[in-house]
Amino acid sequence: MENKVAAVKMRNITKTFGNITANDKVWLDIYKGEILALLGENGSGKTTLMNMLSGIYFPDEGQIFINGREVVIRSPKDAFDNGIGMIHQHFKLVDVLSAAENIVLGLREKGKLDLNAVSKRITELCEKYGFDLDPKQKIYDMSVSQKQTVEIVKLLYRGADILILDEPTAVLTPQETDKLFAVLRNMRDAGKTIVIITHKLNEVEELSDRVAILRRGRFVGDMKTSESNAAELTNMLVGHPVTLSIERPEPKDPKKKIEVKHLSVRNIDGILKLDDVSFEARSGEILGIAGISGCGQKELLEAIAGLQTVESGSITYYDENGNPEELIGKDPLEIMELGVSLSFVPEDRLGMGLVGNMDISENMMLRSFRHGKSPFLNRKNPYALAGKIIKDLDVNTPGINTQVRKLSGGNVQKVLVGREIALAPKVLLTAYAVRGLDINSSYTIYDLINKQKEKGVAVIYVGEDLDVLLELSDRILVLCGGKVSGIVDGRSAQKREVGLMMTRVGGAKDGE
Amino acid sequence: MANEKVRNPLFHIVKRKNIPWYKAWAIRAAAIIAALIVCAVITMLLTGENPIQIYITIFKGAFGTPRKTWVLFQNLSILLCVSLAVTPAFRMRFWNIGGEGQLLIGGLAAAACMILLGDKLSNGALIPIMIISSIAAGAIWGVIPALFKAKWNTNETLATLMMNYIATQLVAFFIIVWEVPKGSGKIGIINQSSEAGWLPQIGGQKYLLNIIVVAVLTVLMYVYLNYTKHGYEISVVGESEKTARYVGIKVEKVIIRTMLLSGAICGIAGLLLVGGTDHTITTTIGESRGFTAVMVSWLAKFNPIFMIFTSFLLVFLNRGASEIATVFSLNKSFSDILTGVILFFIIGCEFFINYKISFRKKGAKEEVKHV
Numbered sequence: 049m050e051n052k053v054a055a056v057k058m059r060n061i062t063k064t065f066g067n068i069t070a071n072d073k074v075w076l077d078i079y080k081g082e083i084l085a086l087l088g089e090n091g092s093g094k095t096t097l098m099n100m101l102s103g104i105y106f107p108d109e110g111q112i113f114i115n116g117r118e119v120v121i122r123s124p125k126d127a128f129d130n131g132i133g134m135i136h137q138h139f140k141l142v143d144v145l146s147a148a149e150n151i152v153l154g155l156r157e158k159g160k161l162d163l164n165a166v167s168k169r170i171t172e173l174c175e176k177y178g179f180d181l182d183p184k185q186k187i188y189d190m191s192v193s194q195k196q197t198v199e200i201v202k203l204l205y206r207g208a209d210i211l212i213l214d215e216p217t218a219v220l221t222p223q224e225t226d227k228l229f230a231v232l233r234n235m236r237d238a239g240k241t242i243v244i245i246t247h248k249l250n251e252v253e254e255l256s257d258r259v260a261i262l263r264r265g266r267f268v269g270d271m272k273t274s275e276s277n278a279a280e281l282t283n284m285l286v287g288h289p290v291t292l293s294i295e296r297p298e299p300k301d302p303k304k305k306i307e308v309k310h311l312s313v314r315n316i317d318g319i320l321k322l323d324d325v326s327f328e329a330r331s332g333e334i335l336g337i338a339g340i341s342g343c344g345q346k347e348l349l350e351a352i353a354g355l356q357t358v359e360s361g362s363i364t365y366y367d368e369n370g371n372p373e374e375l376i377g378k379d380p381l382e383i384m385e386l387g388v389s390l391s392f393v394p395e396d397r398l399g400m401g402l403v404g405n406m407d408i409s410e411n412m413m414l415r416s417f418r419h420g421k422s423p424f425l426n427r428k429n430p431y432a433l434a435g436k437i438i439k440d441l442d443v444n445t446p447g448i449n450t451q452v453r454k455l456s457g458g459n460v461q462k463v464l465v466g467r468e469i470a471l472a473p474k475v476l477l478t479a480y481a482v483r484g485l486d487i488n489s490s491y492t493i494y495d496l497i498n499k500q501k502e503k504g505v506a507v508i509y510v511g512e513d514l515d516v517l518l519e520l521s522d523r524i525l526v527l528c529g530g531k532v533s534g535i536v537d538g539r540s541a542q543k544r545e546v547g548l549m550m551t552r553v554g555g556a557k558d559g560e
Numbered sequence: 561m562a563n564e565k566v567r568n569p570l571f572h573i574v575k576r577k578n579i580p581w582y583k584a585w586a587i588r589a590a591a592i593i594a595a596l597i598v599c600a601v602i603t604m605l606l607t608g609e610n611p612i613q614i615y616i617t618i619f620k621g622a623f624g625t626p627r628k629t630w631v632l633f634q635n636l637s638i639l640l641c642v643s644l645a646v647t648p649a650f651r652m653r654f655w656n657i658g659g660e661g662q663l664l665i666g667g668l669a670a671a672a673c674m675i676l677l678g679d680k681l682s683n684g685a686l687i688p689i690m691i692i693s694s695i696a697a698g699a700i701w702g703v704i705p706a707l708f709k710a711k712w713n714t715n716e717t718l719a720t721l722m723m724n725y726i727a728t729q730l731v732a733f734f735i736i737v738w739e740v741p742k743g744s745g746k747i748g749i750i751n752q753s754s755e756a757g758w759l760p761q762i763g764g765q766k767y768l769l770n771i772i773v774v775a776v777l778t779v780l781m782y783v784y785l786n787y788t789k790h791g792y793e794i795s796v797v798g799e800s801e802k803t804a805r806y807v808g809i810k811v812e813k814v815i816i817r818t819m820l821l822s823g824a825i826c827g828i829a830g831l832l833l834v835g836g837t838d839h840t841i842t843t844t845i846g847e848s849r850g851f852t853a854v855m856v857s858w859l860a861k862f863n864p865i866f867m868i869f870t871s872f873l874l875v876f877l878n879r880g881a882s883e884i885a886t887v888f889s890l891n892k893s894f895s896d897i898l899t900g901v902i903l904f905f906i907i908g909c910e911f912f913i914n915y916k917i918s919f920r921k922k923g924a925k926e927e928v929k930h931v
Contacts, residue, residue, distance in 0.1 A: 065575055106572050108918070122572075355805060381808030400806050403799040414796065414807045423788050 054116070055080040055210055055241045056101065056132075061110035063096055068454075070096040072265045073110070078210070083232060083242045085256035085273070087249075089285055089458075089487060093265040094245045098212045102134035103127035114210075133203030134212040139195050141187045148183035151202045173204050177234045180227075192340065193224040200231070210241045217251060219341055222514060222547040229255050247285075247487070249278050250515070263287055286488055294494050294519040296538070297502055302330035304366050305475055305506035306352065311361035313347045313530075321347040323530040325361070329475065334497065334507040336521025336538060338514060340550055344530040345510045349477045352508075354380040365475070401464045404453030408445065409434040411452055412467055437466035441492060458489035465493055469500060476500050479510040494520060514543050528553050571919045584913050591909035592873075595902040602901065607888045614884060621883020622876045632879055634767040634837060637774040638829055640871045642846075643853040644774070644781045644864055645825035648818050650854075651785060651862050653798040654709070658720030660850025661727030662701045662823045664843070666830025668731050669697035671841040674750045674757035674834075675738050686757050687835070694831035695824045701727065702823020703816060710812035724850065731843050749839050759836040770832045777825065782864040794818055826850070859906065877902050 056078040063071045070093045078084050088094040099105045101112065103124040111118055114130045121127050127134070141150050148166045167183035174181050181197050190198070196216060203211055213232075217225045232242055232255065246252060252259050253273060260270035261284045268284050306329040313322040322344045329335045337345055350356035352363055354375065363375040375383060402411050412430035420426060434448045441462040445455055452460055465481060481497065482490040497520070501507050511517040517524055521538035526549040533549040600611035623629050642659045649656035673690040681689070705719035740748045751757060762768040785791040797804045797814050804811050829849075834841050856874060860866035881895030 108574065353806075379808065379810075380806065381810075384808060400800070400802040403796055403803055405799050406795070410792075413792065414803065417789055417792050423790070425787055425789055425792055 053080045054078065055114065057113040057116075058097070058101070059111045059113070061097065061100060061107050061112070063093075063100060063105060063107050069265050071100075071107075074262070074265075074267045076260055076267060077270075078241055078243060079258070080241055081236060081239050082257040083236050083244065083255055085252040085259040086243055086245045086262065087247065087252055087259055087281065087285060088262035089247060089489075092262040094262055095214055097262070098134060098214065098243065098245060101127065101210075102132055102212060104134075128206055128208065131207065131209035132212070133206065133208030133210070135196065135199045135203065135214065135216065137214050137218065139199055141195055141198060143188040144186065146184050146186050147181060147190075147198045147201075150187060150198055151183075151205050155206065170201060170205065173201055177204070177238065178231050192219045192342075193221075193228070196220070196228070197231075204235075204240075209239075210243070211235070212243045212245070214245045215247075216244060217246070217248070218512065221340055221550050222543060223551065225251075248513075249281055252281065253278065261285055282487060294491075294516065295498055296520065296522070297498065299330070299333040299522055300502070300504070302333045303370070304328050305331045306508075307362075307364045307366070307372075308348075308352070309362045309364075311348075311351060311363065312359045313344070313351055313356055314359050315347065321530050322351070325527075325530075325532050327525050327532065327535060329506045329508050331474075331506045332501055332504045333522045334501050334509055334520055334538075336517040336524040337508065337510040337527060338517050338524055338546055338550060339527035339533075341512065343527045343550075345479060345527060347530075348527070349479055349508070349510060351376075352475075352477060354378050354383045367474075401468075402452050402460065405451055407434075407449045407451055408438065408443075408463055409448050411463060412437075412470075415467060415471060433467070433470055437463060437470070441466050441496075461493065462489065465496060469496060473500070473505055475506045475508070477508045480512055481509065482511075482513070482516070490516075514546060518543060518546070526550055571917050573915050574918050576914060576916050579913065587909050587912050588906070591905040592902070595905035598901050598905070599898045602897070603884065603888070606894075607890070609888060617884050617887050618877075618880030621880040621886075624883075628879070630765070630767050632875060633771055635879070636872055636875045637767070637771045638833060639849050639852060639856060639875055640867060641770075641774045641777060641829040641832065642826060642849045643856040643860075643867050643871055644777055645822050645829065646850075646853050647781065647857045647862050647864060647867070648785060648791075648794055649822040650857050651791075651798050652794045652815065652818050654706070654815060654819065655717045656702065656705075656720050656819065656822055657717060657851065657854055658702065658705065658723045659822075659826050659853050660846045660848065661720070661724035662698045662826030663830040663833070663846045663850060664724075664727040664731050665701040666694040666698035666827030667834040667841050667845055668727075668734060668830070669693040669827070670757070670831045670834040671738075671747070671750060672734070674839075675747075678751045678754060678756035681756075683756060683758075687759065690757055690831060690835055691828075694827040694835075696827070698827020698830060699820045699824040702819045702821075702826065706816045706819030710815050728843050731841060735841070735843070746842070747840050750841075751839070757835055758839060759832070766837060770836050773828070773832060777828070778864050778868065781825075785862075785864065790814075790817070855903070873906075874899075 054077045056076070058074060058076040061071050061074045061076075062069070072093075074093070074097055076097065086094045086098065096105065100107045101121065103121045103126050106122060112121060113119070114132070119126070119130055121130065121132075142153065145153065148163055148170055151170060152161065152163075152166050170181065170183045173179070179197050179201060181194065181201060185194070187195060187198065196219075200211070200213075216228060220228060232244075236242055236257075244251070244255065253276075256273045258270060259273050259276060259281065261268040261281070263285060308328070309326050311322055311325040312320065315321050325344070325348065327335070337348070339345055347356055351358050352375065358376050361376075365373045365375055367373065403414070409427065409431045412433045413425065413427070416430055416433075417425055419429075431448060437443060438445060438448065443455070443459045443462050443466075445459060452463060455463070461481065465478070468476065476497070478497070481493050494516075497507055497509065509517070509521065511520075518538060518541060523535055524538050524541055524546060525535045526533040526546055528550055531553050533553045536546065536549075596615065600614055603609060603614050604611055621628065622632050642663060645662070646656045646659050670690045670693070673686060673693055677686055677689065701723060702720075705714070705716050705723060708714040708719055709716045735745065735747055738747055739745060759769055762772065785794065793804070793809050793814050796807070796809060797811055801811055804814070830846075833845055838845060852874060856867055856871045859870040877899055878895070881898040884898065885891060885895040
């Protein structure tokens with residue numbers, strides 16, 4: 049391939065976790081000075097493969113060559129010694145320390161620690177590649193994007209030549225993503241080798257030089273990005289052709305279902321998470337909620353579901369006949385018993401909606417176990433429901449008695465959404481319903497949500513992918529720092545406009 | 561490049577696939593055998609006895625005479641009873657290590673009834689009162705830490721542990737109040753002549769009642785945990801408190817209810833000891849079973865039926881080890897050493913059930929050299 053030098057060669061790499069084969073005899077070449085997009089659906093083994101390169105896991109079989117020399121990577125330290133650094137989805141930073149302190153943390157340099165010298169070197173690096181970073185700033189004062197910058201600079205400071213980024217844009221606004229991509233291009237031009245793990249096709253096309261595709265733990269193929277197109281990539285990803293468009297039926301006879309007025313919520317630490325939020329959600333309509341993560345989305349949904357203590361304001365539910373019912377002050381069970389069906393797909397699926405160590409049938413039981421007067425459990429109905437959901441939603445599982453934690457993310461999500469929809473809700477609250485899902489599963493979920501909408505359910509959909517929000521929602525409420533930044537029409541809104549509203553209340557000019 | 565030496569690590573640890581149950585039990589059996597071998601070696605080095613002789617002694621200590629067999633089953637049933645008591649709390653991830661105190665308080669309540677009401681009521685009235693007060697006392701002792709946990713999220717491990725000391729001191733206090741004869745610091749056998757408040761003997765066997773009661777409790781607990789709504793709620797709260805709240809389970813209510821149950825069963829254990837077998841009370845009547853029960857429950861993965869085996873194993877080893885200590889005239893610490901060795905192996909083998917160690921394969925490196 050055009051005289052390029054392979055910085056990394058992975059040969060016959062196999063890794064299994066119990067019964068699951070995460071990687072099966074993978075061959076992968078990463079060339080010096082390129083941006084490689086490692087594309088794959090959820091559970092296809094992208095992150096596992098890269099974790100073996102960065103010393104988190106050790107392969108069961110196979111060999112790794114760095115710059116032509118075979119190496120054994122047993123620990124992240126071995127990886128660093130080979131110039132490999134990885135930025136994980138969850139940042140590993142100490143909140144109370146400054147950027148510079150975090151960057152030198154764990155480095156065993158000789159002599160006294162001279163933070164000024166460190167800061168100077170950091171500033172040089174930043175100038176070289178175009179980062180925007182204040183070495184003295186504390187981590188807790190930083191936005192997600194700034195924290196990510198610290199992670200990248202940390203690797204560069206330690207002399208990493210091969211940088212792996214695991215879904216770096218998942219937490220960024222469109223503007224921040226543009227900035228990140230610009231920096232990554234600078235780094236490539238300076239000779240660094242960059243791998244980004246992603247499942248977003250548009251990012252592959254925008255950023256990468258070459259794309260390698262994994263499917264179900266196997267290497268499917270690689271190609272130059274310039275010679276590929278979205279349809280072809282999708283086919284390789286999924287294994288069969290798929291159509292990529294989200295339907296958006298017109299709302300039928302929308303009626304007020306949920307009305308939120310002047311809602312304010314503080315979290316346990318007394319920080320104001322929602323500030324005077326007002327809006328209404330209507331039946332037969334999808335209300336999208338956009339915002340940088342942590343801007344009050346979680347608190348908003350939890351407040352409606354009765355899981356969050358409210359400081360002030362009101363949340364009113366309107367039943368079929370338009371009779372109002374105040375929800376604040378009721379616990380989740382009372383809200384259900386009143387006939388107010390809130391189907392809540394929490395952000396943290398396994399932590400809140402499901403019990404990982406229980407099987408699919410027992411997880412179905414979470415919603416229905418109270419039925420009947422007998423002190424004993426009725427296991428038959430949940431078992432039947434589990435079977436139906438597995439069949440209808442095409443859940444990939446060894447059986448009904450499989451523990452939910454052993455399923456992949458997409459299948460976990462299907463189980464949860466399937467159970468919530470089986471309740472025949474009037475109001476469906478979902479947060480990040482497709483987070484981490486592959487294309488196929490995502491579209492299954494969009495379909496399910498649309499079907500609920502057509503049934504006259506009021507859907508409140510918290511999403512992180514702006515493109516999807518713009519395609520799916522009838523109206524979009526943009527949150528910014530716990531305030532309503534604006535409510536726009538889903539059909540006419542522009543991505544850029546919404547992006548600006550996410551970073552500034554009202555979306556006022558940001559200097560451009 | 562092809563000839564370069566690359567050192568793979570000698571071994572690395574791999575998580576196992578779901579291993580079949582018979583393999584898991586084979587590993588556990590191997591662990592017990594290994595433990596017995598190590599025990600034999602240690603004993604041989606210290607006493608010079610033949611290891612076969614040592615094992616025979618262990619077995620004799622447990623089953624040597626009908627009396628020893630009955631004592632074994634008595635110890636087994638009380639240990640199992642306390643283990644059954646702490647298990648629902650453990651399933652809820654509520655670390656009740658206060659079984660000892662709850663048992664003591666239950667026993668104290670039974671003793672109080674026997675002493676204070678023994679000459680006033682017939683056994684037909686006295687025994688039901690003893691049952692109720694023991695259960696109530698144990699339940700109250702169990703629910704106090706639960707209330708603190710539910711209201712203020714205090715640490716239940718510390719609270720239940722400290723409640724043990726309070727219980728011990730209370731018992732010590734009442735022993736002085738009721739001591740017979742005065743100044744002896746002991747209560748002695750209560751109602752020796754009238755046998756008031758002594759639980760009935762079944763078929764003339766002193767221990768049979770305890771064994772039957774605990775057998776019934778074991779089955780009930782198994783059903784309660786696995787087939788009832790309460791049992792399901794306990795599991796959900798234990799696995800994920802957030803999920804429990806999300807589906808509308810009142811977590812505080814479940815914590816309090818479960819600890820009432822946990823304490824109540826400990827109270828029954830106290831009743832069986834005081835009213836059924838010992839007919840007296842001392843501060844050490846529980847013999848640390850409240851703590852041993854933690855191990856019984858964990859080793860059995862909180863399954864009441866498996867707990868029969870794990871408690872049997874511990875009691876058997878304990879009786880056998882103390883027999884060795886007696887026969888070969890070693891002190892009590894020696895039997896503790898042997899029990900420690902055996903537990904080390906039993907607990908350690910769980911690692912090999914969950915993980916396997918794969919060694920560097922010879923020749924495997926030659927696979928791909930044409931790069």
